[in-house]
Amino acid sequence: MIRKLYPFPTLSVFLLLMWLLLSGFSAGHLVLGMVLATVLPLGTLPFWPNVPRLRNFHKLVLFVLMVHWDIVVANLSVARRILGSPKNLRPAFVEVPLDIKDDFAITLLTSTVSLTPGTVSADISADASRMLVHALHVEDEAVLVSQIKQRYERRLKEIFEC
């Protein structure tokens, strides 16, 4: 019964917290937020065909912190490259083979790749087995591929059951 009413408990809690952040904490908004946290997941159920189970919440938190740190570090190195001569850039399209199969996890991986400056995810193959990444500057494609796989994909695989 409770599973039917709340198909995605994490999403419901998240929506409630987001509503309280947006509108400020009060008893009225708490009730309204709880209503929204119940109705919205039910209403959007058809759009989430098979969501992977969140297996490791604390690993997800660590992952988010790590990505934030990477964004800061990568920003500095990319800023240096932009201010330097564009002639020294060595841009490349790089194909990354994907091990994770789940759509949601792949979306998170491509978003992470795009958010960390210096790389933008450009495409996913139709069978979701490869990802095309455009990089601002790469010395060695193999290093970039293994960095994406080791640093991000492996962790996402641990976080979600896939």
Next chain:
Amino acid sequence: MDIVIEYITAIFLLIGGVFALIGSLGLVRLPDFFLRLHGPTKATTLGVGGTIMASLVYFSWSEHTLHLHEILITLFLFISAPVSAHMLAKAAMHRELKYREDTRGKPWKQ
């Protein structure tokens, strides 16, 4: 104490401003579409991040309550920015836009 908060706010604003500027400079200086795509992804991360931190510190101090609205801005940006960059790159490959000759690898046929 006020002066300390003002300095912290100013430092965050400067960091945000400098990175937004560098991101925009990238948009002007970089030679092809795919390279220019890297500019805006920076402006939305550290550029907006710095500005948001400044706002968070300043308003938390001046209104004596923890201001966390700003975190939602980051969240929405982090959801939307990669998607738009991805779609722009896909569209660019579909239109077979030119890319710099020394680019290694090839874009996919759309």
